[in-house]
Amino acid sequence: xxxxxxxxxxxxxxxxxxxxxxxAFVTKFSSGGCCVGMRxxxxxxxxxxxxISDVMYLINYAFSGGPAPQxxxxxxxxxxxxxxVVDINYLTNYMFEGGPAPVACP
Numbered sequence: 001x002x003x004x005x006x007x008x009x010x011x012x013x014x015x016x017x018x019x020x021x022x023x024a025f026v027t028k029f030s031s032g033g034c035c036v037g038m039r040x041x042x043x044x045x046x047x048x049x050x051x052i053s054d055v056m057y058l059i060n061y062a063f064s065g066g067p068a069p070q071x072x073x074x075x076x077x078x079x080x081x082x083x084x085v086v087d088i089n090y091l092t093n094y095m096f097e098g099g100p101a102p103v104a105c106p
Contacts (some may be wrong), residue, residue: 001025034071035105039079040091044070055095056087079103
């Protein structure tokens with residue numbers, strides 16, 4: 001495809017910004033979705049680490065109009081089909097209180 005977007009969502013781009021009047025892109029579709037391993041990598045860290053950055057990303061998205069997670073399946077930490085404050089609480093409880101691990105990806 002071709003895009004003229006200044007903020008086209010990318011994952012490990014060769015060229016991450018618009019160069020010229022339009023840029024080509026290739027999209028890979030997967031029947032398994034974008035979730036890998038267990039949920040919780042909200043900030044799309046290439047190392048698939050779950051850490052405080054993920055909690056902050058969710059808080060920024062939920063309360064400050066921050067960017068949406070690239071993979072909403074990863075942000076749905078408890079696997080209930082929605083991304084909301086419950087996921088923030090679940091992830092915080094897991095990281096700091098020894099709560100249950102995020103739900104496995106489908």
